[in-house]
Amino acid sequence: MNTNRRDFLKVALAGAATALTTNTAQARPPKDLPPDAVGILYDATLCIGCKACEVGCKNANAMPTITDPALEQAKDVHAIWDASSDLDSRNLNKIKAFAQGTAAVKDREQDGYSFIKRACMHCVDPDCISACPVSALTKDPLTGIVGYNPDACIGCRYCQLACPFNIPKFEFDKPFPKIVKCEMCRHLQAQGEIPACCAACPTGASLFGRVSDLLQEGQRRLNLPPGTYQDYPLHRLDSGQQRSAEVRGYHPHLYGETETGGTQYLLLAGVPFENLGLPALGPESSAQLSETIQHTLYQGLAAPTLLLGGLVYTVYRRTEAERHADDVEERRHD
Ligand code: SF4
Ligand code: SF4
Ligand code: SF4
Structure with a gap:
């Protein structure tokens, strides 16, 4: 499959954004004063x-x-x-x-x-x-x-x-x-x-x-x-x-x-x-x-999504760099 960096980032960010927006309804409600406080x-x-x-x-x-x-x-x-x-x-x-x-x-x-x-x-x-x-x-x-x-x-x-x-x-x-x-x-x-x-x-x-x-x-x-x-x-x-x-x-x-x-x-x-x-x-x-943001991130798995996306992107970038280095090496030997 022919994918590039921009396409990959789009997919990762879209996933995270979806997780965030689908969970905004879960804002943590304000705390109540105990009746006999x-x-x-x-x-x-x-x-x-x-x-x-x-x-x-x-x-x-x-x-x-x-x-x-x-x-x-x-x-x-x-x-x-x-x-x-x-x-x-x-x-x-x-x-x-x-x-x-x-x-x-x-x-x-x-x-x-x-x-x-x-x-x-x-x-x-x-x-x-x-x-x-x-x-x-x-x-x-x-x-x-x-x-x-x-x-x-x-x-x-x-x-x-x-x-x-x-x-x-x-x-x-x-x-x-x-x-x-x-x-x-x-x-x-x-x-x-x-x-x-x-x-x-x-x-x-x-x-x-x-x-x-x-x-x-x-x-x-x-x-x-x-x-x-x-x-x-x-x-x-x-x-x-x-x-x-x-x-x-x-x-x-x-x-x-x-x-x-x-x-x-x-x-x-x-x-x-x-x-x-x-x-x-x-x-x-x-x-x-802050607890609303935390709950939104973790309940929606947006943070893990972003983390996983970051890791996959890092691996992808390294692989691409290695592939490029191999190509250069091969061309040198030809
Ligand atoms: S220490 Fe500060 S935040 Fe905690 S109850 Fe007292 S005034 Fe509120
Ligand atoms: S006496 Fe001091 S510790 Fe006790 S309620 Fe008043 S400010 Fe607080
Ligand atoms: S300074 Fe004197 S008048 Fe003012 S709150 Fe304290 S005890 Fe009461």
Whole structure:
């Protein structure tokens, strides 16, 4: 049969394309929020930047509260409070401040400032879980909490690369390093308690509850008239404890309601979230997209088709080259 390179490639690529197009209907569906999933609503307009949540978090999770002893010795002091400016392997949550212009007024976009609390978002469809090759990160089917198993972790740090919020941190300074991230104080929740940051917060800015209820609470706050005084729950949504505060006005978006397929940590603020270092993300997680591509490739055998095509083409090309070399050799001897 008289075939040439172009014909061969056409056949191989057509086979792969057919496999791909016949399987696009098998897109991986988005993951659903478990009905009793729990979460945290952080309201930046209520936050006073006291960092009691950071202290509560460190105590509850046995994180170091002082900096490197060598540094302390060098500075001839007994201890320095660990006050990093961002999340790291010693800090599971972090209160950050963002200012614009003169920073004269809190929760105002122009010439204002705002606090923001950063911690794991406990995504509904977490990219970190999708990226982890050994299932060291898992999502609890009831609470939706994204937990970490240090015994399973191989330290590849794929979760760090995959997380759209730049949350997981790595203990570079340890001989046997682990990944570090908020697990929503699941050890406290197992004893009937609430996350330490919500228990410590004096203003209700960090509020624990069922995600479905927190979503409603978030929408309720977005509709509150600025300048009025309203009751805000403290610590947990159904605690019965509350305080009255002036509504400062909200940027009209509940962050986490849709981002990357939804998150169980929800945020409200008076200024746009892009100004607070949070990424603008669509409603589809990267996990959904990448797993759809993987399933499409492997279920449709398109990847094996391409691989086989590549191998056959390589053999064909070598054979053709050898045949050509033989012809040249023969002509030389004639
Ligand atoms: S915020 Fe990052 S680390 Fe946390 S669940 Fe989502 S992808 Fe995972
Ligand atoms: S839920 Fe627990 S671990 Fe997470 S930020 Fe709050 S206190 Fe820290
Ligand atoms: S404890 Fe509450 S008010 Fe204080 S910094 Fe943390 S979230 Fe803000």
